[in-house]
Amino acid sequence: MNSKIKQLLALTLVFSFVFGSLFSFSQTASAAPALDIKAEGAILVDAETGKILYQKNADALLAPASMSKMMTEYLLLEAIDKDKISWDQKTSISEYAHKISQNRSLSNVPLRVDEKYTVRELYQSMAIYSANGSTIALAELLAGSEGEFVKKMNAKAKEFGMKDYKFVNSTGLNNKDLFGNHSTGSETDENMMSPRATAILAFRLLQDHPEVLETASIPRMKFRKGSDDEIQMENWNWMLPELNSGYKGVDGLKTGSTDLAGNCFTGTIKQGDTRLISVVMNTDSRLARFKETKKLFDYGFANFEKEKILPANYQIKGNKTVPVVKGKDKEVNVATKEPLSMVIKRGEKENYKPKFVVDKKKLTKDGELTAPIKKGETVGHIKIEYKGKGDDYGYLLDGDKEGKTEVVTTKSVEKANWFVLALRGVGSFFGGIWSGTVDMIKGLF
Template sequence: MNSKVKQLLVLTLVLSFFTTSMLGFSKSASAAPSLDVKADSAILVDGETGKILFQKNEDKMLPPASMSKMMTEYLLLEAIKKDKISWDQKTRISEYAHKISQDRGLSNVPLRIDEQYNVRELYQAMAIYSANGATIALAEMVAGSEAEFVKKMNAKAKELGMKDYHFVNATGLNNKDLKGFDETGGPSEENMMSARSVAILAFRLINDYPEVLKTTSIPKAVFRDGTDDKTNMPNWNWMLPTLVYGYEGVDGLKTGSTDLAGFSFTGTIKRNNTRLISVVMKTNSYEARFEETKKLFDFGFANFEKADILPANHQIKGDKTIPVVKGKEKEVKVATKEPLSLIIKRGEQENYKPEFVVDKKKLNEDGKLTAPLKKGEVVGHVNIQYKGKGEDYGYLLNNDTKGKTEVVTKESVEKANWFVLGLRGVGGFFAGIWSGTVDMVKGLF
């Protein structure tokens, strides 16, 4: 083989290797991250803004089982905030709550009809140990009966922006397991929610009442210590850092399982300045719900990051001013009121572009603001639009203010006095005549 042939062969091999390597690199660099979650439905969201990071069958209605208790927690904490009940307030136990609490085939702490229990101990039994009798007792305290409480559950779900839901009891049990006390729906009915609705509920719970995490993060507690009814209450959330499937940063939120629901879990985790909320519904085992949740958390932290998108007092290119009528000035400068930080896809900050959305209610029919205007007056907001190639799932609550920042006037604009307005009117009149005359003259030639 002569030298020229050898050189050509070497060159061909090098080019082949280089081309193959570059193609492989290009493919791996542009490939969208994939995630195989073995659950009937699942969702992962940013806990601060509700930005959806992953979803699978997110609107499919499924039984949430004891994840329903998050709504009971919400209504209880709301009642406490409004001073309708207090943490130290005591209650007697109804026959209904008593009978449910004696069923140790369900998650329960034993309750006695001849005893009184305070709100705090019943709440801890519900939030940590998912105690069903305790949950019923709390529902009866808040609303007088479970039937009335269920009305509140459905009304609150609508108020919170949930769309796919149907509550028939406070616990999430099958109605057939309520010992004939089912007051809403038939014996075969069960609460139903979509993963999206569960995520909305969890999102609103931890943002409106963040104190719930102080309880849901407790790995184990004791009910009625020092009495014959002493009950150890290990937290069913095995992803808490010290438990079996411990995952650093997990501090909630609620498990759920029935024969119909399978094994479900709403998890939440905070690492550094990022909080995530996950929901998996209908996995095939107690352990699987935590394994699938781990996949979601791993995916979230590997592929997304918190980034500062806009500073305060930032002016959007092309929308730095808005025209003004009846003012001493004919336009006003506008800028963002607060800085905006968002969770974004890693390495893609340049693909997130600001979009100014003016409040049309503030404008006249010509698209102008009307003086007088105060400095700092809200005239719209900035949305961040994703311009990359991957899919963008939007937000849990698209009409919410999360993921936006207000746009305000940078200075005040006083209303012009009658004389100035009059001169402008006269000027406009003669300008119109002059313009018309010029047009007429042009038409002659």
């Protein structure tokens, strides 16, 4: 074998190895990785729409521990928005709140019965350090007693459309830790929520009160700085970028831990124009809850992307017009009011198909709009349906943001005058007679 043939064979072997390796790599890279979340329950959702990207035992009723405080935060921020209380308002501390605050085996800042504290101070210690005494003090301020506040918590959960939940106190502690001060449930009851319900709570908190992140994202703060009661608070959310399990973009939201709950975490992260919400419940350790959350965030950003699915003024083939009765025009063009963007699976844009859903309340029994019609009048919506082969978990709740956009009329249609309507009526009458006559004649032959 001469040297040229040897060189050619060698080059062939090299190219085969290189291209074979590249092909093998590309095949592996394109496949979505298996997601093994070591938690009793978990869920990952798009914070803008509530689209569920992953779930595990999403409806299992589990103990959320201090993640319950997200509901206390919501009710507090709602009360401030409605001017029922203010940030600088001061409140006294009850014997109950004081006694809980002195228990350093729980997460707490020390409170005094002979001092008054601002709402802001108590809120910061609750949101950053999960202070239980502060939470009870806020509950008493907002409702007169923790028992009455718990009623508000359950009522708000029902309003949100949460299905799997039960609140028995404001903190998420087991009732046995409340020194006999529990007013709801048994002595050993604890708050319960499913991962889905917890995600709904976080979703509504971020949608309605995004200012919660201004405090939730603070890594460290001194409580009552410069006083005898000064205490360094380090945020229990160690995934904040400045802390020891830091992850870029994490800015909330709430941890939880009890014997029944294990270690839990509701996290939120924003990268680019995408915000995600995650929930992991009953993990093995404080660090494990962040490790499992990292898996969820990695999975979310690696396998999903925000895409514009439909532009504004989009028309579906076959549904570009809607018939009109009693109008100068016999039909009207319809199109999407706004563009629609969604978080979708990477590389699968073609598997998300638009479907026109007409608002039947706007139509006659014959499927017509009745003039007069205004430009921009809503006649239905376009919903995006996933036609791919993978799992599609739907949305947290039925609502206006479920991968859909309104369809509206693109122009006005005035009502026809009586003369035009009369002519149409005559035309319809004689048209009916003519059709009947033709049918009769056809029958003779």
